[in-house]
Amino acid sequence: MIKKDKGAWVWVPILYFTQGLPYVMVVTVSVIMYKQLGVSNADIGLYTSWLYLPWVLKPLWSPFVDLKSTKRKWFLGMQAIIALALFGVGLSIPTNMFFVTTLACFWMAAFASATNDIASDGYYMIGLTEKKQSFFVGMRSTFYRLAMVTGEGLIVFFAGFLEQKYGDNTKAWSMTMTAAAFLMLALTVSNFFAAPKYETSGAIATQRPKGFLEVFRTFFQKPQIGIALAFILTYRLGESQLVKMAAPFLLDSAEEGGLGYSTQELGVLFGTVGVIMLSIGGILGGILISRDGLKKWMLPMILSLNVPNVLYAVLAATKTTHIVAVTATVIFEKFGYGFGFAAFLMYLIYIVEGKSKTSHYAIATGFMALGMMLPGMISGYMQEWLGYDGFFIWVVIAALPAFFLLKYLEYPAEFGKKTNDDGE
Secondary structure, three states: OOOOOOOHHHHHHHHHHHHHHHHHHHHHHHHHHHHHOOOOHHHHHHHHHHOOHHHHHHHHOHHHHHHOOOHHHHHHHHHHHHHHHHHHHHHHOOOOOHHHHHHHHHHHHHHHHHHHHHHHHHHHHHHOOHHHHHHHHHHHHHHHHHHHHHHHHHHHHHHHHHHHHHOOHHHHHHHHHHHHHHHHHHHHHHHHHHOOOHHHOHHHHOOOOOOHHHHHHHHHOOOOHHHHHHHHHHOOHHHHHHHHHHHHHHHOOHHHOOOOOOHHHHHHHHHOHHHHHHHHHHHHHHHHHHHHOHHHHHHHHHHHHHOOHHHHHHHHHHOOOOHHHHHHHHHHHHHHHHHHHHHHHHHHHHHOOOOOHHHHHHHHHHHHHHHHHHHHHHHHHHHHHHHHHHHHHHHHHOOHHHHHHHOOOOOOOOOOOOOOOOOO
């Protein structure tokens, strides 16, 4: 039997970078791509939010990931499908029906990505001891978010470079998505060599659930599950709307209420400052929870996640386009997200403690995705109704329910603390 925690410094970063990349391509880069290909904000908000649906529904097939085969085989297979789907997006963009065909390919990538999440998260909980799970939560969050910044930053920058070089957005984005497919394939190969085969022992097999319905029954019988799910649904209520309209806000012209930045400038901004601050925030969050436990840092981390949204409202109200002001907004937003999301991940791990961790984690993150999907669907309409200034004020207000629910949550004060020897 392979010892737990073996090679974690290698496979955790690669695995969660690979988990984050298809998510950002489907949920965020698609928004920028469609914006540059002439799709309206309302259609962007509505149709790209529907792409969250596989993450909402993934609990329905998560038990099969627990019951059939190994987590390692599941995530390697799904990662290969994602690479194929992104290649399909690249080929579809130059066609006359590009919107329908690319959405179909994104749907394929989304379902494979959601399944990859189930297997990867299950592998994380199987391959690490509980102490190491809390220690590496900052690492996994950081590399997951680094993948997102790679999509929002480097890949978008590459697309902007090609837009300027060819003067043809269609050609630029077709080449960009094809390149992203090859990157995904390279990451799949890396995971094949980096991830040990933990599930070859009979001991792991005995931890699987006895049946499909048992997984759901035991999850919804957890103590305080109603308050927990309400908190999961609202934790990112503001961000779920901001993430859809932040890029259109930076790209739209001043006449439309935006800041008039180019695709390339947007990529540079997210791909440089964003990477650094996100890394610092995520790693620091994991270290502090590992040192002090979740209770001490939950409120500060929720604040760090939501307070930077105020800066977007200030930019929109003042019509400030100065690079210093915009960069400062990105600095605080990326650091705040990296820092604040560590607490959310640790709380999800607490919720799924016990048998069927893989399936229970999928159910919990399915509710998290629902909290992203539904508000995101109306974000474009809200922006067109309120304008960018009113919209970002609404985003700030939308963060309040999570703060209200926080005082009703019950969990061990020292959960996640590294020095806890009783299984956290």
